[in-house]
Amino acid sequence: MQNLVQKLLPRTTFKQAVAFRAYCTNKILDIGQPTASSHPQLLNEGEITPGITAEEYITRRKRLLELLPQNGLAIIAAAPVKMMTDVVPYTFRQDADYLYITGCLQPGGLAVMSHEFGLCMFMPETKPYDVLWQGKIAGVDAALEFFKADQAYPMTKLREILPDIIRRSSKLFHNSNTATSTYLDLEAFRKAAENNCVKDISLFTHELRLIKSTAEQKLMRDSASIACQALLQTMIHSKTYPHESMLSAKVEYECRMRGAQRMAFNPVVGGGCNGSVIHYSRNDQKVRDGDFVLMDVGCELHGYVSDLTRTWPPCGKFSATQEELYELILQTNKECIKLCKPGATILEIHNYSVETLRKGFKELGILQNWKSDFYHHLNPTSIGHYLGMDVHDCARVGYDRPLKPGVVITIEPGVYVPSSFEGSERFAGIGIRIEDEVLITESGHEVLTGSIPKEINQIESLLNNFCFGSTMHGLNFMKASTS
Template sequence: MSNTEFSSRRNQLLQSMQANSICLIPAADLVTRSRDTEYSFRQDSYFQYLCGFPEPQAWLVLSNRADFPNGLSVLFCLNKDPVAEIWHGRRYGPKQAKQDFQMDMTYVLDDLEEKLIELIDGHDNLYFAQGHNSAADEIVFSIMQSLRQAPKQSKLAPNNTLDVRSMLDEMRLIKSDAEINIMRQAANISVDAHKRAMQFSKAGINEYHLEAEIHHEFAMQGAKNPAYGTIVGGGNNACILHYTENNQVLNAGELVLIDAGCELQGYAADITRTFPVSGQFSEAQAALYQLVLDAQLAAFEWIKPENTIKQATDVAVKTITQGLLDLGILQGKLEENIEQQTYRQYFMHGLGHWLGLDVHDVGIYKIEGQDRPLKAGMVLTIEPGIYISPEANVEEKWKGIGIRIEDNLVVTKSGYENLTHGAPKTISHIETLMQTTLKDS
C-alpha cells in the first residue's frame, strides 16, 4: 500500500471533520500470551488504515486547524534503542518514520502526554474512539483534565468529543482499487490453500492435518497468519458454526467443512468449502450440497448496486426452504414455512458480512432503519449453509450433515466480481480435483 493511499485517506478524514478539530488514533499494543511472552503483534485496524505504521504503542494525531491549510499529520513512536532492538527487533524511530511514512511531524513516544497537551490545546472538537482502547482512554482523559485545569496558562480543552469510528467505518466500507488488489491476492492464496486441503484429504487423518496444510500454504505465499481461527469440522462437527478444536479423526463417508482465509497486509479473505473426506459425495450429501450451492448462486444474482443484502437473503432462504420441502426435511407450504421461519433450525445464520481489514468488517447494514443499498467497492461474503443436527427429527441419512459454501464478492458498477471463484465448489469439480494428489498436481 503506497503512502499516497494513506495520505489520501487522512485527507478525506480531515475534510470530513468539523472545522478546528483534532483526531487521535492509537496503535495496538503488545498482548501478553504467558508471563514474559506476547502474542504475534497485529496492528489496530483503524490505525493501519490511516498510516500503515507497523509498530505497537504508536499514536497518530490529525488536525485541520486553520493554521494547517493542508492538514497536519503527527506520529508518536518508540525511539531507536540499540539494546532493545537486539532483543526485540528493529524500530523505525521518529526520524526514519517521518521520512518513510511521510508525516509532517514525528516525536518519541516518551513525549506523548506533553506534546498532546500542546497539540490538543485550542481545538474546538476532539475526534476519538472512546472505549476502543482502555489504556488510550486513560491517557486522553488525563490530558483533557489537565487542559481543563489550566485556564491561567491560556489553555483550552475541546468543548466536544466525537466518535471518529462512524466516519472511518463509512470510509472503510468502500474499498479502493489498491485495497481490492490486495484482497484479490489474499483470496488467491486462500483458494490455493483450500485446493491443497482437498487434495490432501483422506480417511484416517486428523482435522488438524488439513489445518496444517492450509496454514502452510498461507505462509509459503507470504501470508504469515490466518485472518481468523481456522475451522476444520469433519462429520457432525460441521454443524458447530464456530468449531475450532480441529482435533478429531476424519472418517470415510463423511463430509468435512473448512472455513479458512489468510490475512495479507492486514486484509482478510474468508472462504468456506465443504467436501467429502474420501473424494466422493453420497446421494444424500450431494442433494443437500447442491441445494446450498443453488441458494448461493441465486443470491449472487442480487449482488449489484442499489440492491440489498436482504434481497439476496430472501432469495437464498426461498431456495433453501423449497429444497428442504422437496427433500421431505420440512413439511407444509413454502409461504408458511418462510413466514414461520422453520428453515432456521437448519440455516440459522445470516447470508454474509462485510469483509476488509477485519474479517467481520466495519460498516452499518441499515440506514435510518432501511436496508442499505449496495455500492460499487463494497466487499462482502455470501455464505448460505445447511446444518442438520444428529438429534434432528429427520431421516437417518440426513443426520449430522453440515454444509456451508462461502465466497468473497466485490460489488462492481454493473454487478460483482467473485474474488474466490477459483476454489472448486461444484460437485464434479471437487470430485475431479480430489482424484489427484498433491504429488500429481
C-alpha cells in the first residue's frame, strides 16, 4: 500500500525539498502555530506543542495502531471553523483527538492512520490572498518535517488517494464529532458505512487519553495552578465588586494574564439563587449583600484544561444557615477525596457521596426522609468526571472503571436548593458546590487545586484581611456601571 500511494503521488519533488530545506534554515519558522524557533518562550527544541515532544506524539500514534485492528483504518479530521457572522469566525479550538495524535493546532486538515503507512496527513493549501488575510498555515512540508507524519499530501489530492485506501480496509474508525464531507461523501466511505464497517475512533482515543503521561500531568498542574491563582484574585476582588459580570471578567483576565489560551468553558458565576442553577451562564446580576456566590471556572493551557468551584459570601461573613450547609458539602468533598486512589471508581465515590449527603440533608431538615427521591432535585449531578484535554474528558470510559495512576478526575459535591423550596425556608435559594481536581498517583492522590481556600475560616480571613478596600474610585466605578 505504501508503495502504491508513493507511485500515485510522490511526497515532494526535488525542487520542493531543496526549497523547504532552505526555508528551514531561516531563524524563524512560521507554520501557523508556535514552534521552538518562533516562540522560544513557549517551546523547547524537539517539542511540537508546549511541553509535548515529537517523540511523545510518535508514541501516541504507535499506541493507537496497537489498538487498531490489523486491517483497520482511522480517519480523524481537524475541528471545523465556526462562524459568528458571515465573515467573523469564533475563536478556533482544535479537536482533542486530532490534536492528541498530530499536534496540529490548525483547521482544514485530515489525519489517516493504518498499519501499512503509519500517519498520513492531508493538509490544506493556501493562496497568497489567504496568507495576506489570515497568515501562514501548515502545509505538506510542515506535516512531514514538523509534525513528523510518515506521508503527507495536499487536501486536493484526497479524492485520488483516500478511496483506494478505504477499499483495502476491513474496518473504518473516524471521529464523528468532526466528520467532514471531504471524506463522508466518498463512495468508498458510504459503502463501508452501509456495510456497518464504520465505528467511532473515540473507542480507542479515549482509552489512550485517560492516563496522562508525565508531561501531560505537568501541563495539568500548571493549568490548575493558573485557575487557582485567578480564582483567588477574583475572590479578593468580590468584596468590592460583587457583580457576576465583573467577577467573570476578572477571572478570565487573571487566567489569560498567567498564560492560559482561553477559558475551558464560560465561567459559572451564580450569586444568590442563581447559584442553584447548575450551569448558570448569564452572569448579569449583582450579588446581594449576605448572599453566596458560586463560581465554577477553568482555563485551558496548551491543550489541557482545569475545572474547579468555590462558593463564598463576598460580604466576608458566613451566616449560621450558610455555615451549616456549607460544612456538610465541605466534609463530603474532603471525605470523597480521601477515597481517591488506584482501584477505586468514580461510581463508588459517587455512591458514598450520595449516602453522606442524604443523611446530612435529613439531619438539617432539608429532606423529610433520607431515602426520599427529592434528593435528586437537590443534587442531580455525579460526584465527578474525568478531566484532561476536554472538561468532561474521555466520555467513552465508564465511571465504573477502576482508577489508575495518571488519571485526573474532579470531586464536586454540591447542593442546589430551589427558590421555590417548600421545606425549611432558611435554605431556599442556596447553591453550594466545592470542586477540586484530583490526580491519581501510585500511593493515592494529589489534589491539583489544593492551593485555593475552602475552609470557612480561611475564606473569611481572605475576604476580610486581604480584599481591596472600598475606595472612592471603586465605589464610583460601581455606581457608573449600574446606573
